[in-house]
Amino acid sequence: APAKFSAARAPDELYSLSAGVTLYGSYSALRARDALPGVASRGSHYWLGADYQLSPRVTLRTAAYRYRQGGPAPDAALYVAGAEYFLSKRTMIYATYGQLRNSAGGVFTIDSIGGRTPLPGHEQSALQIGLSHAF
Helix, strand or coil: CCCCECCCCCCCEEEEECCCEEEEEEEEEEECCCCCCCCCCEEEEEEEEEEEECCCCEEEEEEEEEEEECCCCCCEEEEEEEEEEECCCCEEEEEEEEEEEECCCCCCCCCCCCCCCCCCCCEEEEEEEEEEECC
16 A cells, blocks of 8 residues: 555654654754854754654664764764664653764764763764653
């Protein structure tokens, strides 16, 4: 059967296909008019992701994010993949793996809360595993 598009969408949802696939994406242009000298005053952030409903209890997710700064400032890309397994209507377990790739000189970090800053131009990866319950 041909794919059908959903009329109701989340804010970043691009298309929802009847085959259990939902595509997401976003673009942001950033400008800081009062940026300090030597600091990038422009940038852009965009991403594209997809969910696949493997079964009523299992959802697979993937996404790619890109951050670009204006001028010679470094850029970064983040790639993630994960899965959710619903134990009940309100409880799920999940796992997500991400890899951050910095351009030459980039020191973006995948975890800003107590995370370690990578060496300039180096990659960083993380694995998140958890349990979520909606009260």
